[in-house]
Amino acid sequence: MTVTGTTRNTEELTLTFVTEFDATIEQVWGVWADPRKLERWWGPPTWPATFVRHEFVPTGSARYYMTGPDGTKAHGWWTITTIEAPYRLEYDDGFADDNGEPLAGDVPVHAVVTLDEVGGKTRMTVVNHFPDADTFDRLIKMGMQEGMGLALGQIDRVLSNL
Template identity: 80%
Template sequence: MTVTETVKDTEALTLTFVTDFAAPVEQVWQVWADPRKLERWWGPPTWPATFTRHEFVVSGAARYHMTGPDGTKAHGWWTITTIEAPFRLEFDDGFGDDQGEPIKDDQPVHIVVTLDGAGGKTRMTVVNHFADAAQLERLVTMGMQEGMRLALGQIDQVLSNS
């Protein structure tokens, strides 16, 4: 398992995941930049993701859905706000309607991904920033914390097949 630390900070309104990989930064960056690699890990194993749009540029949009074991589809979207390849990515992530478009009045989570490399290894830190404590608790109750741990745990397999 690649996840080495998970920290829920109710004062800072963040949920942070730290993962370590035996791969260089440029290779780990590709699990975000390449939508086919992203599909292989974004979402827990029983809820695989399909990206129907992936504009990996600042202000770019992504649209995706995760498909549950019973065929249920949960749609989501991203708007990319910062790209500093291959070390930093920031985006807003929210729930989508049946076409993956943002749901009116839904508050997105702002996600900051940083990659730090040394000696051919990479530490990836993913910090989820919530609008308020109610949103943080609602998403944790929905399973976000465990879901992200399971999703991130799939990246080693993606990297081994790069």
């Protein structure tokens, strides 16, 4: 399992995941930069993702949907706010309508991904910053912590098939 730690901080409104991989920083960066690799792990195993747009540049946007076991589609979007390849990625992540456009009134979560070399491995830390306590509570109740943990747990398989 790649996830080595998960921390939920209700005071700072953050949900943090720490993962480690037997891969280079550049290889781990590639699982974010390449939409076909991203599709192989984004979303829990029973809710695989399809990226229909993936503009991996600052101010770029991504549009995706995850398909559930019964065929239900949950749409999402990103706006990339920072790229410092291959060490840092920041993006806003929110819910989308059936056309992939942000839902009116939805307040996104801001995610910060950092990659560091530690003892010959790559440590990836993902910190999700919630805009308010209501959004934090709602997404935790929806299963974000469990779902993201399962999603991140799929990256080793993606890296082993480079």
